[in-house]
Amino acid sequence: MLNRWVVMPTCLPAVLRRCHTCASERFRANGKFRVNAHHKLLDAWLLVLCASCGDTAKLTVLERANVRSVRPELLDRMHDNDPSLASELLQDPGLRRRNHVALDWAGAWRLDTGGSDHLDDETADVSVRFAARIPVRPVRLVAEGFGLSRAEVERLIKEGRLVSTARLNGRLSDDFTFMLKR
Helix, strand or coil: CEEEEEEEECCCCCECCCCCCCCEEEEEEEEEEEEEEEEEEEEEEEEEEEECCCCEEEEEEEEEEEECCCHHHHHHHHHHCCCCHHHHHCCHHHHHHCCCCEEEEEECCEEECCCCCCCCCCCEEEEEEEECCCCEEEHCCCCCHHHHHHHHHHHHHCCCCCCCCCCCCCCCCCEEEEECCC
């Protein structure tokens, strides 16, 4: 029987960027936006707060965009400070590249295994789905899902009892499946 696991975000990830005030490297996003109009041009920023000193930094979302080129529902969501929009924008590689930031997902996700009935199976087929693009080591997911140590999971991979079409030794943020034979 195929077990379905889901890696789900629990909150917004930390934004890694150097603070100009205190030299800290962690910011937290709270879903607040600032929109500024210059005649027919719009600028929009996602506001992030330094985790140490609380100083505000702006991540550019729109820069000198023509008002007519911005979808009205996007503008409404920014005016409403929609946290789900902040989550969507933080996962956009273009926005991260343009603002020279990275994300730290430590403590911002959880694994939903759908119960513990898979723990006693002799052979377990598992499909892992990511609700957001969260880079996680598959070895960590398997260890957490089955209550094993990471060293034991590594041993199972070497013995050929844990197999997958995806590479299990790196970080993944795409859906994958694996089979564990005990």
